[in-house]
Amino acid sequence: MAIMTTRKTEVVFAPTVLFRGVTVFIIAPSRPLMARFDPHSNLEEGIRNLLIQSGVSENVPLPSDVPKKWERFDDVVILPPSAFVSEFWNCVSEASLWVCVARCLGAERVFRKGEIDGPMRKPMIEPLLMSSRGGWAVRKENGIRYGYDILSCMWSAGNVNERRRMRQIAKKGERILDMFAGIGYYTLPSLMADPSITVWSCEWNDAAIEALRWNLKENNVESQCTILEGDCRETVTSSDLEVDRIILGLLPDATSGVDAAIGAMSEKGGMIHLHGLAASGEYDHYSSNWISEIQVASNDYDIRPSAMHRIKSYAPRWDHVVLDVILIPHHDYE
Template sequence: MKGKLIGDILVLKQPVDNPQELLNIPGVNRAVRLGRIKGLKREPEVEILLGEGTETIHRENHCLYKLDVARIMWSKGNTTERKRMGQIVRPGETVVDLFAGIGYFTIPMAVHGQPEKIYAVEINPVAHGYLKENVHLNQVQDVVEPILGNCREVAPRNIADRVLMGYIGNTEEYLDVAMEVIKNKGIIHYHESVPDKLKYIRPAERIKEAANGFEVEILNQRIVKKYSPGVYHMVVDAQVYKK
């Protein structure tokens, strides 16, 4: 049976004949089926198959993430990248996460690294609420400052040693913001969904174009996961020199 275990909740896409049998799967206490995505908020139709409620605490890489599986996206395919972010941050750095969500990358950076400060920006009030809870759950409130709003308007400028752009969508439209947020020298982690033939070409080109004359050194390009048929979720680590 295809599904993903988030906390103690098994999230399925297909109907189940006998939900009680799901309790035989290790770690499963509850189960839900997510249906069509609808409405302006793009929230899925939710059928509770087993147990009560859709809020849980997911544990990964010694980090805790509280979320509502019916309202918040959780990608198992991003596990390696979340772990990598916890290893890549350097002591004393200032980090700005432009699309923080519930703290997908912010939390492992704060828990496993030694950054001076992480400004975690999130536009969605629901995700921002869980971000604040997760900061306290992981006891990193001295490091992480959650900020509610559009990163174009509220992200601090000229401050970051490292900028996270861990969002798939119209991410390229915010590369100019990343350039404003970063110090004279810093690293941008830019995510994009890319057709196979362009996966090692288009993201890097977009960063260089957005740099608008600044020097850019591509440090790393890697596949995070397969996004859809013929399309890959890519991340590019780019060093930017403003002067």
């Protein structure tokens, strides 16, 4: 038996004699010699080599702000706010550092994450290494493509289950109102549930509207959606809508849209999904308050709470939740 070692694999040649002295070697990999690609090790090794090239001793330990987690999609890596912020990194040029990070993590552009700011929900994100594409990137999730400008529009990976749920619960022929649509976080999953579904999507951030239009076209659902540009409390009220399901997806509190939402609800009733923040362990208190606000605005309906869903942790002791509320016309009880 012969053995040949390559860079990645130990290959075993097992000879088999067929007839008349003719020998055939069957080549079979025996065991991998190289470990599976580890981006964390790759990043640390790349950073270490960069530091050595910059005159830093290999015995100097790496700072704690070398990140252990990051977001990676498209050709983008988004670092956490705490990544590479100490004065230690003054020993290398910024350009070389970000090029090193990009190469080690298989990206072309590098950003550092900040907070979401203002009523437009604009992310505070720092561009560190850019390309001709600017901030535009495309995420793929549950068969849906979401394109958006990272510098102008937000994205919450933690809402993945709620986006999936919107697709699961949308029904054939439903008319849906998405009052804080953004780039189509809940609009797109709802539309993808069935071609008979129609959605009115409200948004006032120009960058988000541009992304929403692109996403509707990219996912072949633009004919099912009408975009209402501007303040949803005004556009919904003036549009004379009649819908079956309403999504109020704004944090920290979406109750500002309740009055307009109730006015757009079908005479047959329907469902409202109200997003908000609730203290951990005190969901009942917040649920009661929100139901009371909905009840005040909906004289023609009986309000029946359906469920409170925890979406994700938002901050210490605070959760992002969604209250599902069913509106039933009073005459159904007569």
